[in-house]
Amino acid sequence: MSFYSEFSDCYEETFPLREEVYRFLRSLTAGDKGNILDLGCGTGHYCNRFHEDGFSATGVDSNAEMIEAARKKYPAPFFYTLDIMNIDSLQGPFDCIFSIGNVLAHIPREKLDPLLQNIRTLLKPDGKWIFQVVNWDYIVPKKLYTFPVRSLAEERLQLHRSYEGITQKAVLFHSIMKEGETILFDEKITLYPLLTDDCIAIHHDSGFALQGLYADFQKKTYRKNSESGAVYVFKPE
DSSP, X not given: OOHHHHTGGGHHHHSOOOHHHHHHHHHTSOSSOOEEEEETOTTOHHHHHHHHTTOEEEEEEXXXXXXXXXXXXXXXXEEEXXXXXXXXXXXXXXXXXXXXXXXXXXXOHHHHHHXXXXXXXXXXXXXXXXXXXXXXXXXXTOSEEEOOOEEETTTXXXXXXEEESOOSSOEEEEEEEEETTEEEEEEEEEEOOOOHHHHHHHHHHTTEEEEEEEXXXXXXXXOTTSSSEEEEEEEEX
16 A cells, blocks of 8 residues: 555645646647646646647546545546556647656666657657656765655654665655654555666657757756756657
8 A cells, every 4th residue: 555545635735726837838738739648647637728728738646545535536637546657558649748746767778768658659740748856966976865854644643754764776766654653554556766867868769859858847957966856847849
C-alpha cells in the first residue's frame, strides 16, 4: 500500500492545483482546443481545468484509488488506471503530454527509452512533452536531503519526507505520516535520478529537441547547482 493509496483524501491538500503551473502548461498548448495527456494525474484537477477550457483531457495514473477519486470528482475528462509504460494502448495524437510532481523519477533508466518512444508516437508533430522533476544535479552530491515538514488535515497530520542513500543510480524516498508522535505510515521507495546533461542526451537519442529548461513554472532561470525544480520542455525533432 503506497502513501497515495493510504491517504488519498489528503492528496489534493498535499499537491493542490497551482495556477502558475496551469498557466505554464496552457501557454505551451497551441490553439484554444486540443488533446492533452497527463501522466501521473493523481486526482485529476489539471485534466479538469483543461476540460473547462475546451480541451479533450486524458489522465492516467497507476494508483487505482487516485483514478477512482478523479472520476468521482471530475466526470468529464477521461481517466484510466494505467502503468506509465503502457500508454501505447491510448489513442492519440495529443497536442501536449505532461507529467509533473517528479513522476519521471520513478522510471528506471532501462525503461526510459521505450517510454520516450511511446510519448513521441502519441504526440502530434508540433506537440510538446513537458515534465517536472527535482534538480538532481543539486541533490545527487548529498548523502541526505530532507524536505520541509508538511502539516495536513487542519494540522492534525504531519508529512515527513527525505531522500536517503543518495547515489547517481538510485535514491531512497522515505515518507512518514505522523499524528502527534504516532506513526501512521512509513514507506521507502526507490527513485532513479537523472542528471541534466544525461536527460537531454537521452531525449535527443529518442528524437526530441529541447525547447526550454526552467527552475520553476514561472520560468525562473535554471542552474544545475541551485536548490530548485527542473521543468523541461521538449518537442519532436
